[in-house]
Amino acid sequence: xxxxxxxxxxxxGEAEEAIIDEATRVRRAGHSRRTFLFKVALLANGxxxxxxxxxxxxxxxxxxxxxxxxxxxxxxxxxxAEFPEGExxxxxxxxxxxxxxxxxTGDVPCWVRRESGTTFQVFAINCAHLGCPVRWFAESKxxxxxxxxGAYYEDGARASGPPERGLFEYEHKLSGDTLMIRAGSMPTxxxxxxxxxxxxxxxxxxxxxxxxxxxxxxxxxxx
Amino acid sequence: MPRLTEKAKSVYQWFExxxxxxxxxxxxxxxxxxxxxxxxxxxxxSAATVLLVLQVxxxxxxxxxxxxSAGNAWASLEFLNHSVTLGWFLRALHGWGSDFMIAIVxxxxxxxxxxxxxxxxxxxxxxxxxxxxxxxxGMAFTGQVLRFDQDAYWGLGIGASIVSRVPLIGGSxxxxxxxxxxxxxxxxxxxxxLHVFIIPGLLIAMxxxxxxxxxxxxxxxxxxxxxxxxxxTYTRDYHxxxxxxxxxxxxxxxxxxxxxxxxxxxxxxxxxxxxxxFGPTGQPDPTIIQTAPKPDVAFLWIYAVLAYLPxxxxxxxxxxxxxxxxxxxxLLPLFSPQGxxxxxxxxxxxxxxAVIAVVLGVFTHLGTYTPWSPIMDAWTSDPVPVRYLHxxxxxxxxxxxxxxNKQCRNCHSLGxxxxxxxxxxxxxxxxMTEDQIFRQVLQGGGNMPxxxxxxxxxxxxxxxxxxxxLNSENEPKAIDASRDLVTTSPDDAAPARVQ
Numbered sequence: 001x002x003x004x005x006x007x008x009x010x011x012x013g014e015a016e017e018a019i020i021d022e023a024t025r026v027r028r029a030g031h032s033r034r035t036f037l038f039k040v041a042l043l044a045n046g047x048x049x050x051x052x053x054x055x056x057x058x059x060x061x062x063x064x065x066x067x068x069x070x071x072x073x074x075x076x077x078x079x080x081a082e083f084p085e086g087e088x089x090x091x092x093x094x095x096x097x098x099x100x101x102x103x104x105t106g107d108v109p110c111w112v113r114r115e116s117g118t119t120f121q122v123f124a125i126n127c128a129h130l131g132c133p134v135r136w137f138a139e140s141k142x143x144x145x146x147x148x149x150g151a152y153y154e155d156g157a158r159a160s161g162p163p164e165r166g167l168f169e170y171e172h173k174l175s176g177d178t179l180m181i182r183a184g185s186m187p188t189x190x191x192x193x194x195x196x197x198x199x200x201x202x203x204x205x206x207x208x209x210x211x212x213x214x215x216x217x218x219x220x221x222x223x
Numbered sequence: 224m225p226r227l228t229e230k231a232k233s234v235y236q237w238f239e240x241x242x243x244x245x246x247x248x249x250x251x252x253x254x255x256x257x258x259x260x261x262x263x264x265x266x267x268x269s270a271a272t273v274l275l276v277l278q279v280x281x282x283x284x285x286x287x288x289x290x291x292s293a294g295n296a297w298a299s300l301e302f303l304n305h306s307v308t309l310g311w312f313l314r315a316l317h318g319w320g321s322d323f324m325i326a327i328v329x330x331x332x333x334x335x336x337x338x339x340x341x342x343x344x345x346x347x348x349x350x351x352x353x354x355x356x357x358x359x360x361g362m363a364f365t366g367q368v369l370r371f372d373q374d375a376y377w378g379l380g381i382g383a384s385i386v387s388r389v390p391l392i393g394g395s396x397x398x399x400x401x402x403x404x405x406x407x408x409x410x411x412x413x414x415x416x417l418h419v420f421i422i423p424g425l426l427i428a429m430x431x432x433x434x435x436x437x438x439x440x441x442x443x444x445x446x447x448x449x450x451x452x453x454x455x456t457y458t459r460d461y462h463x464x465x466x467x468x469x470x471x472x473x474x475x476x477x478x479x480x481x482x483x484x485x486x487x488x489x490x491x492x493x494x495x496x497x498x499x500x501f502g503p504t505g506q507p508d509p510t511i512i513q514t515a516p517k518p519d520v521a522f523l524w525i526y527a528v529l530a531y532l533p534x535x536x537x538x539x540x541x542x543x544x545x546x547x548x549x550x551x552x553x554l555l556p557l558f559s560p561q562g563x564x565x566x567x568x569x570x571x572x573x574x575x576x577a578v579i580a581v582v583l584g585v586f587t588h589l590g591t592y593t594p595w596s597p598i599m600d601a602w603t604s605d606p607v608p609v610r611y612l613h614x615x616x617x618x619x620x621x622x623x624x625x626x627x628n629k630q631c632r633n634c635h636s637l638g639x640x641x642x643x644x645x646x647x648x649x650x651x652x653x654x655m656t657e658d659q660i661f662r663q664v665l666q667g668g669g670n671m672p673x674x675x676x677x678x679x680x681x682x683x684x685x686x687x688x689x690x691x692x693l694n695s696e697n698e699p700k701a702i703d704a705s706r707d708l709v710t711t712s713p714d715d716a717a718p719a720r721v722q
Contacts, residue, residue: 063409064399071404092510095405102407103294104508105376125512130529131380133512135599140630141677146515147381148530149595149634149644151672159672161595164534185404186380188387190394 071097072184077112077122079177088113088136088154091122096184110170111136111143112179113154120179123156124168124187131188134167143167168192251438252477255469257461259445261476264338266483267331268437272430273484274324277491278362279423281317289369291415293408293507296371300503315495318370321363323491325521328359333576339564340443342452346556348436351429353552358426360521365418367519371411372503377516379406379414381526388538406509441465446564453561515596523590524583530595594643597633601641608638615692622689625682629674645671652694656701660687 073096083089091112098106111123111134123143125133132147142159143152150161157166168187173180185191239245288307290299303310332352335341341349364382368375379401386400387393402409444464470476501519505511518526532540566573607623615623626632626648634644641647655663664683667673678686694700 061399063402064395066398066404090510090512095407097404099293099403099408101292101294103292104506104510105293105405105407105410107508107510108405109510109512125509126380126384129384131384132377132516133509133514135512137630137633139602139628139677140633140672140674142630142672144597144599144633146596146599147377147526149597151597153672153676160667160670162530162532162534162537164537186383186397186401186406188384188393188397190387190389190397 072182074173074175074180074182075184076175077110077179077181080114080118080120080174080179081177083112083114083120083179085114085116088138090136093181093183108183109133110181110183111167113156118174120172120174121156122170122172122179122181124170124192126168126187127163128158128165128167128189129161129163131186165189252473253471254438255465256442256472256476257444257464258468258470260442261470261479262445263479263483264334265442265476266480267327267334269477269480270484270487271324271327271331272434273488274320274327274491275426275430277320277488278317278324279427281313281320282419282423284313285317286419291369291412293371293411296369296411297503297506300370300372304500304503311500312495314500315498316491317366318501319491319494319498321366322520323487323494325359325363327487328356332356333580335443337566337569337572337576338443339446339452339566339569341556342562342564343454343457343560344440345436345443346560348433348440349556350553351433351436353549355426355429355433357549358422358429361422362418362426363519363521365414365422367522368411368414369418370501370503371507373505373507373511373514374502374516374518376406376507376509377514378518379410381516381518385541388541443564446566448563448565448568450564451562452564513599515593515599517590517593520587524586527586527590527593530589530593592643596642597644598642599633601632602627602630605632605637605640611637611693615689618685619689619692622685622687625678625686626689629677629682629686631686634671648690648693650694650698652691652700653698654701656703657687657691658703659701660690 075093075096077091077093083091089112090109092107092109095102095106095108109125111125113121113123115121123134127134127145127147127150129145129148129150132145134143134145134150134152136143141154143154143156145151145161145163148162150163151159152163152167153159155166156169158164170181170183170187172182235245285303288299288303288310290296300314303314305311335349335352368379383397383401383406386396389396398404400410400413401407402413441461444461505514517523529537529541563569607627612620612623626637631648632641634642636643636647637649639647651660661683663669663671664678664687665673665675674683691700
């Protein structure tokens with residue numbers, strides 16, 4: 001564009017004007033071509049970005065795409081003799097999914113209530129309100145939460161306070177004389193709101209006569 | 224000596240010829256500001272920036288030692304506290320710096336709100352400032368997680384429980400937040416990345432943009448009642464004001480910023496020195512359940528609000544209230560970009576600041592002593608006051624034992640000690656008749672569990688008898704007024720009285 005004002009190039013006569021027009025035309029064509037190429041380059045980078053986004057998003061969202069139930073498996077809590085009838089005791093287990101650097105955070109506590117004989121209830125430690133660790137008080141037969149005062153009866157039903165439901169329960173079964181629970185992910189309102197207990201597993205694993213088999217409890221039922 | 228000065232000047236010039244930064248920086252620091260802005264009210268923004276620099280510096284230094292691994296983080300904090308020379312002091316500086324930064328940012332926010340600084344042409348400056356506040360709070364929360372102790376562990380549990388309430392995708396979001404199915408190693412590393420890379424990067428960028436706009440648009444002039452902001456005249460008026468009364472920012476206005484910043488830094492250092500670092504509290508071992516987790520002071524008010532929300536309202540409030548609150552702050556300058564700036568002509572603005580400050584203060588105060596939480600060891604540590612056992616029958620004294628054994632004290636205080644969750648039981652007999660106490664104990668209600676299954680009839684009888692003695696001498700016992708009508712002598716004309 002500046003060529004018209006360039007003092008070294010005298011503008012005289014139509015022929016010279018034509019030459020300059022030619023130079024401008026070439027330059028403009030060059031500009032247009034380079035603009036096009038730049039747009040092509042932008043497009044190429046956009047494509048590269050889009051392709052790059054796939055692994056990045058896949059990596060980032062990896063944990064979110066896993067279903068909580070997929071990470072759960074049966075874990076032994078110990079022989080049932082460790083849980084006296086009519087009592088509620090704290091049991092701990094190593095989470096089935098851990099990393100080598102989890103340290104103590106891989107150990108998860110839960111409350112085991114042996115109502116009688118082979119009738120068990122296994123409650124998550126996490127309050128159904130906001131996940132704080134509930135404590136069992138045998139005298140008043142209540143689970144109390146230290147955070148916001150949620151209270152639950154001995155069967156896990158909501159007694160008072162801010163929780164909108166009773167304690168979360170783990171699916172459980174007896175394998176020989178070992179109490180097994182199905183665990184692996186932190187119980188929350190999202191992961192435990194749907195009930196998917198598999199009744200046959202409990203029935204199949206119980207060495208007692210069908211009449212003695214307790215009615216299995218679903219994970220979120222409160223009655 | 225002059226030769227040395229010459230030499231220094233030539234060295235500076237050598238760099239300036241190549242960098243070209245000296246001139247624009249000098250121009251920026253010496254730019255003229257309206258004389259009225261050289262005020263002690265205008266020092267909070269710069270103090271917040273200075274605190275951010277302190278946080279970055281101390282954070283990098285802590286990063287030299289801290290181990291972001293769930294198995295080792297707690298031990299590395301203990302190592303910092305006890306084995307690294309002055310490690311405790313660096314941790315204390317970082318912790319107190321964080322509290323001071325939140326406080327100063329909030330004061331800065333209230334000040335610019337009351338001075339109408341968010342109005343034209345500084346709407347975007349305000350909006351970016353709101354993001355700076357949110358990022359600062361994000362730093363506080365993630366920083367609390369990195370102090371990987373019991374409070375951090377269960378704080379993550381609270382966070383995950385809140386996230387799990389999001390409709391439909393709650394479960395996926397929990398896994399995304401925790402980096403796995405439980406709070407463990409991958410949880411800590413992602414909060415580490417958030418705290419040291421992602422949020423600080425965003426925050427520094429946002430503060431840069433914020434500062435750039437303050438320089439570009441000029442600092443908000445001291446508002447005058449009746450001087451209205453109008454899009455058509457404001458810029459001209461502001462330039463005239465700056466031209467007429469302008470003083471160089473450095474040093475004429477900035478000396479106050481510098482003194483205040485120094486005072487704040489001294490305060491942070493004093494707090495760090497005298498009060499020491501925050502925690503860590505117990506090990507992040509979830510099997511140790513003898514704990515009462517609590518968030519850091521900036522989030523105590525949320526913790527308190529969560530105790531008072533009725534269950535049915537909790538999830539909607541958790542997700543709608545922040546959207547409304549943050550949305551209102553972001554949209555404020557767009558809805559009211561013109562008009563009166565002075566606080567004396569904006570009573571609603573003053574009312575809002577006052578109400579919000581009182582509400583936050585009250586909830587934070589409640590969060591410090593959590594009256595809604597049972598005191599887990601009150602039943603074994605707080606005895607029944609002796610005066611309540613004098614002149615009592617054996618049955619009543621037995622009732623006092625039942626009261627203690629059945630852990631009633633965890634929620635009910637007696638003689639000033641015990642839980643605050645339920646009403647104090649001193650004087651309960653003046654408020655409730657024996658029948659009413661029976662009903663309340665057995666059936667519960669009004670946020671009290673039913674104890675029908677936990678008490679035998681004889682225990683219940685003893686307990687209620689004891690409670691029925693709890694009235695002071697000068698206050699009569701509660702009576703059932705209708706009882707006179709149904710239990711009267713035959714010659715009383717009861718039916719007639721009913722009519």
